[in-house]
Amino acid sequence: xxxxRNGAEVTPPRPAADRTPPPxxxxxxxxxxxxxxxxxxxxxxxxxxxxLVSAHAWPALGALAVxxxxxxxxxxxxxxxxxxxLLPGTLLLIAFQVIPVVYTASTAxxxxxxxxxxxxxxxxxxxxxxxxxxxxxxxxxGLTVATRGGTLVFLLADPSGxxxxxxxxxxRSLDPSSVxxxxxxxxxxxxxxxxNLGEANARGAEVTALSVPTPDGAIRANGxxxxxxxxxxxxxxxxxxxxxxxxxxxxWRADNANGSFVDSDGQKLPQGWRVxxxxxxxxxxxxxxxxxxxxxRTLVWNMxxxxxxxxxxxxxxxxxxxxxxxxxxxxxxxxxALMVLPYAMxxxxxxxxxxxxxxxxxxxxxxxxxxxxxxxGQPWTARAAVILVQLWLGYPYMFLVSTGALQAIPKDLQEAxxxxxxxxxxxxxxxxxxxxxxxxxxxxxxxxxxxxxxxxAIRLTTEGGPFPPTDSSVGATDLLITYTYRVAxxxxxxxxxFAAALSLYIFAIVAIISAISFxxxxxxxxxxx
Amino acid sequence: xxxxxxxAAPGLSRPADEVxxxxxxxxxxxxxxxxxxxxxxxxxxxxxxxxxxxxVLAVVFSLVPIVFVVSAAVNPVGSLSSTQxxxxxxxxxxxxxxxxxxxxxxxxxxxxxxxxxxxxxGVFVSMLAAFxxxxxxxxxxxxxxxxxxxxxxxxxxxxxxxxxxMFGRIGxxxxxxxxNTQLGLLLLYLGPALGVNTWLMKGFLDTxxxxxxxxxxxxxxxxxxxxxxxxxxxxxxMLAVTGLLGFIFTINEFxxxxxxxxxxxxxxxxxxxxxxxxxQRNANFGMFCAGSLLTAVPTVVLFQFLQRYIVSGLTSGxxxx
Numbered sequence: 001x002x003x004x005r006n007g008a009e010v011t012p013p014r015p016a017a018d019r020t021p022p023p024x025x026x027x028x029x030x031x032x033x034x035x036x037x038x039x040x041x042x043x044x045x046x047x048x049x050x051x052l053v054s055a056h057a058w059p060a061l062g063a064l065a066v067x068x069x070x071x072x073x074x075x076x077x078x079x080x081x082x083x084x085x086l087l088p089g090t091l092l093l094i095a096f097q098v099i100p101v102v103y104t105a106s107t108a109x110x111x112x113x114x115x116x117x118x119x120x121x122x123x124x125x126x127x128x129x130x131x132x133x134x135x136x137x138x139x140x141x142g143l144t145v146a147t148r149g150g151t152l153v154f155l156l157a158d159p160s161g162x163x164x165x166x167x168x169x170x171x172r173s174l175d176p177s178s179v180x181x182x183x184x185x186x187x188x189x190x191x192x193x194x195x196n197l198g199e200a201n202a203r204g205a206e207v208t209a210l211s212v213p214t215p216d217g218a219i220r221a222n223g224x225x226x227x228x229x230x231x232x233x234x235x236x237x238x239x240x241x242x243x244x245x246x247x248x249x250x251x252w253r254a255d256n257a258n259g260s261f262v263d264s265d266g267q268k269l270p271q272g273w274r275v276x277x278x279x280x281x282x283x284x285x286x287x288x289x290x291x292x293x294x295x296x297r298t299l300v301w302n303m304x305x306x307x308x309x310x311x312x313x314x315x316x317x318x319x320x321x322x323x324x325x326x327x328x329x330x331x332x333x334x335x336x337a338l339m340v341l342p343y344a345m346x347x348x349x350x351x352x353x354x355x356x357x358x359x360x361x362x363x364x365x366x367x368x369x370x371x372x373x374x375x376x377g378q379p380w381t382a383r384a385a386v387i388l389v390q391l392w393l394g395y396p397y398m399f400l401v402s403t404g405a406l407q408a409i410p411k412d413l414q415e416a417x418x419x420x421x422x423x424x425x426x427x428x429x430x431x432x433x434x435x436x437x438x439x440x441x442x443x444x445x446x447x448x449x450x451x452x453x454x455x456x457a458i459r460l461t462t463e464g465g466p467f468p469p470t471d472s473s474v475g476a477t478d479l480l481i482t483y484t485y486r487v488a489x490x491x492x493x494x495x496x497x498f499a500a501a502l503s504l505y506i507f508a509i510v511a512i513i514s515a516i517s518f519x520x521x522x523x524x525x526x527x528x529x
Numbered sequence: 530x531x532x533x534x535x536x537a538a539p540g541l542s543r544p545a546d547e548v549x550x551x552x553x554x555x556x557x558x559x560x561x562x563x564x565x566x567x568x569x570x571x572x573x574x575x576x577x578x579x580x581x582x583x584x585v586l587a588v589v590f591s592l593v594p595i596v597f598v599v600s601a602a603v604n605p606v607g608s609l610s611s612t613q614x615x616x617x618x619x620x621x622x623x624x625x626x627x628x629x630x631x632x633x634x635x636x637x638x639x640x641x642x643x644x645x646x647x648x649x650x651g652v653f654v655s656m657l658a659a660f661x662x663x664x665x666x667x668x669x670x671x672x673x674x675x676x677x678x679x680x681x682x683x684x685x686x687x688x689x690x691x692x693x694x695m696f697g698r699i700g701x702x703x704x705x706x707x708x709n710t711q712l713g714l715l716l717l718y719l720g721p722a723l724g725v726n727t728w729l730m731k732g733f734l735d736t737x738x739x740x741x742x743x744x745x746x747x748x749x750x751x752x753x754x755x756x757x758x759x760x761x762x763x764x765x766x767m768l769a770v771t772g773l774l775g776f777i778f779t780i781n782e783f784x785x786x787x788x789x790x791x792x793x794x795x796x797x798x799x800x801x802x803x804x805x806x807x808x809q810r811n812a813n814f815g816m817f818c819a820g821s822l823l824t825a826v827p828t829v830v831l832f833q834f835l836q837r838y839i840v841s842g843l844t845s846g847x848x849x850x
Binding site: 027030048051052055057060081082085086088089090092093095096097098099100101103104107316319320323324326328329335338339340341342343344345346347348349350352353354356357359361362364367368392395396400442449453455456459460481484485488496499500503506507510511514 | 610688753
């Protein structure tokens, strides 16, 4: 087979001609390429600096300068050879993997989430803005909804002919010469793109939510063409660090440990702020029985899912590889090409197709076998189904790697065992399998780690379901990762801080299991080789 | 395999080897009295028949869902409930609908470009790093390797909130790299490349004899010449396979792309096709399957193209881990 020939191709040294001293032209070409690339870096840095300078983003500009200087110093230096090879990947890794992950991990110590997004100041503004009521004597404005750089703003015309622009930061005057007013409303303003009523309606929720803070209240929209300057009925009082309702006198005191305003009955205002909660998110997983129970159950199923998936994929892949590992099988290449087809199909699409094949009413599986089973509606059939789907998606990969590993096993070992009188099964059990396991253990472990967090496998099939009727927080096929995803972005309000704590637990579990198994395979390798 | 055996032991020619296999089997079974009574049919099953049985069953298992997809794609009605395992009619209506009513061409181009570029660049940067880890000795080498292993264990997409905020900010300064741009998504995919591939490639590079670079050093080659002219040509199979794996992974990536890309023209195949059946699972099923088949085309072509590298490439890195 081509494959084996190719394996042989890798090891022999290249012809000596390649190793003679390179002609000076090659060195020159190398220099030219280096100059070109560094020139490109310089050009990119200059291009990148302009927007940062104009926005006065000095820290970002500083980072850009440091990175550029680093690149130049590394590639112009005669030394620092390892860095020359490590720098490109490391920069990408830091920018797009390490920074987001570290940021996420740092939110695990906060209550970041819906209702706790911004600072206390933001929360106060939001509370006062939301409580604004139109009172007699409020100024009425003609409203025009517009955008500037994608952000929604209000263009306002007051009865006396003053023109303003308002956004979440506040109200500013507009130069009358830069706007056109007709019928008491602004119809165009330079620098702003005016939305027509249809467009404004499409962003209706944003229009309703926008409140432009004013000294004693806020300007809010009343429909799409009118706005009023209302009085806030709830106001923050710095003296008592509380929010007081000006009409009823009800008081919500600031709970600075939890980032909420709470009244004497324990009722919270929906707008809170982001505070540091220490290790509480981590503790909640262990102590809160509403969390720890589902978490442990999910962990058990998660382990079972990952182990069973890898074992099933490996067993079937190995069986097929063994079956095809004989020159006597005619049409091996046809078998092989057809078997690995699932690996070439787009897995996101095939997961959805499998879900439809398990459909109770018109799914292929029930049709083929004349059954009427609600496969994905019952815990155990759903679990079996997701593992079967993973088996289909993953066994071709195991087949490929097992085939390669089988071909790498020295023939004389097999023959020696045969001479010693070992049966076919004995040879497999005593010689082939141990050698295969040594070769494939690292792959099996990384496959385990991958399947432990196989988000798509669940999200695109059962979405974690079926759910017990009493509890919709965690379903029968949920993995820790899909459960965490639901906590972070789910319907019951986003809890980013808590989800980050959960993902650090997952990270720790995967890391520990992988570390233990890598250590074991190390030992195994020493025994066998 | 006979080729390898033949190469290893020139005394064993290919025909002798094949005769040897059957001869030995024959002897083994005739020496067991219990088996002497068996018919030739049973013996031949034990020798080759079971292999065909396993092969046929596996092929059926592999093909059923794919045949179903093909059948749905050519099904003129185009709904899930009307689709059988075998095509009940044939028409290209789903394909033409797909091209006419959706931005499928855009999705396709986006996916192939993003997956292709990220596979190529990802392989290149991690190959550079693998060369440093395998061939050069420097302080922080062990720490760096372990850090890479750990970093890749943190599921990147759980950082999706941070990623969203970050690219929103980047887009304020550089609209070409912000949210809802293909270039931004490409950069995002390049982040984990180092963690995913470097270990695999380092394992493979460790199997390439060091004598090669040592003799090149004696000949006066620089490190860059060793890398580009000696190492790189030797590891092409590995690079091809890692690139293919990266391509497959990226073309299937759904979650980050789904958060990132919102307008029809910027979507990738995974996001676009998912949107097609997210609302109307039954009605658009035919179009969805047609799109899935077309999505498989670049992967299958690459597979055929790289077939001779795949098996050796996948395992030779793994063996040394």
